[in-house]
Amino acid sequence: MTSVPPVRKEVTVATTPERAFAVFTDGIDQWWPREHHIGKSPLKREVLEPGVGGRWYGVSEDGSECEVGKVLAWEPPGRLLLAWQINADWHYEASFVTEIEVTFKAAGPNTTHVVLEHRDLHRYGVRADELRKMMDDPKGWGITLRRFADAAAG
């Protein structure tokens, strides 16, 4: 199949690894981009529960919850492994998993080097059975392509 390089980002933060880890996890609501929300009403709160198996979800203003994924590894303050389970149709799918690994490394006093890697993106590849379903519905393709375009346009 097609290989897709992971999305890899690095950022240096003027704080300790402990605080960086805490803000990334417990404080996710402080920084999570509001526009990234797949619920029907606006995002009220983003939640990442601590510990392996912790849920990752958003709470909409109407009170409904939208799953994003879960915690796969919880190793404060150095490493975090998350499952991102939003499929190509912008829906949570329990059997669909891409990984996000985040590492926090001290790079000096009060300086932390954060590296984020979002990988397994090849899993977004078009699957034959899904494609067949889309082909069966003439509108299906349009909706999917439109979603991609909207999303890609930010």
Add this chain to the structure above:
Amino acid sequence: MTNDSAVAAAFAALADPTRRLVFERLAHRSRSVAEVADGLPVSRPAVSQHLKVLKAAGLVRDEPDGARRVYRIDPRGLEMMRGYLDRFWDRALAAFKAAAEGRKEDARKDKEDDR
């Protein structure tokens, strides 16, 4: 190509029912022109023409396989998805940095990075 024109091109290419049939033949696996034409009530040159249009629309791509060319679906949706995630994490990490450094500066606001 902007996303809008990419989508429009894909729409236009798939509007033709025969072309859709050709495209669907590639959903299962990559095939040569002869293999696509096999079983379709369309001549090989016609299939070739349809594949050309699909390719121009970014929906399929071809690669040489010995003396013949093999066509497969272009996972463009996947590339758009990766592009989206790439920009998304730029924004998210800028906001994360601001939060971790205790700055109010709102990186949540969508500052378009012009890459």
